[in-house]
Amino acid sequence: MLSRTLMCLAVISASTPLLADTVWLKNGDRLSGKIKVFDGGKLLIQTEYAGAIAIDWKQVKTLESDQELLVKQDAYTGEKAKSLRAAEAGKVTLANGEAPKTVELASIQQIIKPRPVIEDMVWKGNVDMALDYQRAEKDTNSYDIDFKTSARHGKWRHTAEGEYNREFQNDVVTTDNWRAEYALDRFITEKWFWEGRLTYRRDKVEDLSRQRTVGTGPGYQFWDDELGAFSLGSLLNRTDYEYKGGGQDNFYSLAMKWDYNRYLIGKTVQLFSSGEVGKPLSGVANYALDAEVGLRYKVTEWASLNLKAERDVISGTENSDLSKTRYTAGFGVAW
Structure with missing residues (x-):
């Protein structure tokens, strides 16, 4: 007993x-x-x-x-x-x-909580969704889905992200595009890493119908902890443009990219921004900018509301300046 x-x-x-x-x-x-x-x-x-x-x-x-x-x-x-x-x-x-x-x-x-330089596996990411229905002189339906995920294993980090945008006005498609990107980082020291990156864009409405970019270069991780992360990278890119009318451009460029996120107010609000600005080495375009900035408000441990602004600029192409700005509000999940 x-x-x-x-x-x-x-x-x-x-x-x-x-x-x-x-x-x-x-x-x-x-x-x-x-x-x-x-x-x-x-x-x-x-x-x-x-x-x-x-x-x-x-x-x-x-x-x-x-x-x-x-x-x-x-x-x-x-x-x-x-x-x-x-x-x-x-x-x-x-x-x-x-x-x-x-x-x-x-x-x-x-x-x-401090993070070790080398961890066995860390996986995190988020998916943001936004829907917009307007009923007026012009009926408008808009859909936007974004995702981003990264996995860190030892000195390697894999990052995948993508987005899909579609909009109708009076049953006519006015926006229909998607983007996918994959990056592989190899950490040389605790902060310095070398990145290889592949990006593909497809647009079925705009004059610039396809973009392909392959790039590589060094980057620096300023911090990556419980409160967020911030990194800068410089890339040498090879970019190919295909236009709806059949024209093509290809060129090399130097680019600077950033990825920033920061939790505020006891990890209930997250400020985030990511993007890339590049300058072609030839005279094909003046510059290109792809950037986003936004806020997420955590409703639960995994669910959030989000507000986001996106800006895409391709200035000085032989066709015309190609610029787009989008504002979205929606719901998301994170892990």
């Missing part, structure tokens, strides 16, 4: 999480869960009983965590603590071996 009791206790102990983060509030309440991030005055803690909870940092009395966390007391430097230990009101102790350090909560600007 005693042996069975001990066995039951062992099973229960093994199945119960031993490590849980705890936040004590100034009003006497206590929350247990897993600290996700602190930024913008909000501490985000994931709980089993209420999901993700954003806590006003000014209401925190002290906290503790058994996670390894990066604690930043200014915008540029931070201390990687093996764990956090509760201290007197308004303070927390950064436990790091034999030299623990107690700091004021008011001095902390960010708490994030």
Whole structure:
């Protein structure tokens, strides 16, 4: 009987999480869960009983965590603590071996979970959808679907993205195009990487009906953490244009691309922007720009509402300047 009791206790102990983060509030309440991030005055803690909870940092009395966390007391430097230990009101102790350090909560600007340089596999992405129905003198139906996903394995990163746009006005197709892109990055150091990229565009309405671009070049990853990522890349591109009337252009160009996203307000709002601007080495065009900027508001852990503006410019071709601007609002999912 005693042996069975001990066995039951062992099973229960093994199945119960031993490590849980705890936040004590100034009003006497206590929350247990897993600290996700602190930024913008909000501490985000994931709980089993209420999901993700954003806590006003000014209401925190002290906290503790058994996670390894990066604690930043200014915008540029931070201390990687093996764990956090509760201290007197308004303070927390950064436990790091034999030299623990107690700091004021008011001095902390960010708490994030550090990412190792090489990870076995990290996969993330999002799909955004937008529908627009207008009934007026001209009935308009508009559809827009975008996706972007990336997978990091060791020193390699795979990125795939695409979009599809279609619009009708009084049952006449006024927009019908799609784009697909694949990029492969090889990290040389923690920040520097070399990229190879292939892009294909198809437009069944505009004069420029097909675009194919192959490019390669170095890039720099400024950061990639729980709060977002930012990278810049320079590319040497070979681009081919095909026009509806049968004309063709092909040229080499130098381009600069960017990819930026940043969570705000306790990871409830995401600001994002990506794009590329290029200058042909020959006189085929003056420049080309493909850019987007937008906001996502997280409704749940996986669902969001989004607002986005897109701008495509091809200036100085032999046909005419080709410019398009689109504004969309819709629903999306992320992982």
